[in-house]
Amino acid sequence: MAETKRVERPLSPFMIGPYYRPQMTSMSSILTRITGNALIAGFFLGAWWLIAAVSSPGYFAVVDWIVTSWIGWLFFTAMLWSIWYHYLTGLRHLLWDTGKGLEIETAEKLGWGALIGATGLTLVSLIILWII
Amino acid sequence: MRYLTDRKRAVGKGASGSGTEHFWWMTMSSVALAFLVPVFIFTFGSAIGGTQEEVVAHFARPFPAILTGLVTLVGMRHFAKGAQVMLEDYTAGSLRKGLVIFVYSLSYMITAIVLYALGKMVFIDTAAQMLNQ
Numbered sequence: 001m002a003e004t005k006r007v008e009r010p011l012s013p014f015m016i017g018p019y020y021r022p023q024m025t026s027m028s029s030i031l032t033r034i035t036g037n038a039l040i041a042g043f044f045l046g047a048w049w050l051i052a053a054v055s056s057p058g059y060f061a062v063v064d065w066i067v068t069s070w071i072g073w074l075f076f077t078a079m080l081w082s083i084w085y086h087y088l089t090g091l092r093h094l095l096w097d098t099g100k101g102l103e104i105e106t107a108e109k110l111g112w113g114a115l116i117g118a119t120g121l122t123l124v125s126l127i128i129l130w131i132i
Numbered sequence: 133m134r135y136l137t138d139r140k141r142a143v144g145k146g147a148s149g150s151g152t153e154h155f156w157w158m159t160m161s162s163v164a165l166a167f168l169v170p171v172f173i174f175t176f177g178s179a180i181g182g183t184q185e186e187v188v189a190h191f192a193r194p195f196p197a198i199l200t201g202l203v204t205l206v207g208m209r210h211f212a213k214g215a216q217v218m219l220e221d222y223t224a225g226s227l228r229k230g231l232v233i234f235v236y237s238l239s240y241m242i243t244a245i246v247l248y249a250l251g252k253m254v255f256i257d258t259a260a261q262m263l264n265q
Contacts, residue, residue: 053191
């Protein structure tokens with residue numbers, strides 16, 4: 001029976017740049033992480049806006065101005081693109097989990113699909129939101 | 133000295149200490165969010181631009197209130213556990229622990245704020261309806 005020994009585990013090296021040139025597979029993967037984590041900013045402003053709606057009218061006016069101004073519009077449009085991109089690459093992960101679509105050519109196509117698809121879905125969402 | 137064989141101590145744990153539990157939780161919550169998020173985008177987005185009364189009345193309705201609550205609950209846990217993986221990739225030691233605690237706290241805080249806001253919206257809307265009668 002061996003005693004448990006603490007192992008100093010190394011961090012995995014950051015491969016993109018010094019070791020690997022940027023490719024569709026690596027770029028679409030890191031963008032999944034970036035968009036997923038960036039979405040906290042959208043939730044932060046969204047939660048702030050909701051709590052402001054149950055506060056004084058003056059306080060709501062301030063937060064609502066940020067949300068409805070062109071800055072807010074640009075911000076939420078970026079969040080919309082992020083959520084759709086993260087959504088599509090999330091579906092890609094679910095596909096990969098089944099062992100399908102892992103060939104480099106297919107993975108690259110799925111990366112382009114996520115980029116173009118997210119842009120398309122963002123535009124469609126904006127149009128629908130503008131109508132309703 | 134622990135009366136466990138090396139094998140017994142290792143089985144099902146791996147480097148994470150919890151096997152594939154984290155991965156499996158992210159998979160499950162991603163499936164849930166795949167159904168919730170498309171509807172939420174339009175439920176939330178269509179409320180932007182309204183007056184304060186309109187925003188309160190919008191989220192006080194059962195469907196937007198329950199959906200917003202669900203997306204926040206599942207989404208913020210999904211975020212916290214996802215951000216944890218990122219932090220575990222790029223940081224180590226006390227910094228990693230501190231940042232993971234920060235991310236967990238932030239997502240629980242946002243969850244609590246949204247649930248409080250939704251609850252108060254339902255309360256305000258109900259009170260307004262009673263006054264109108």
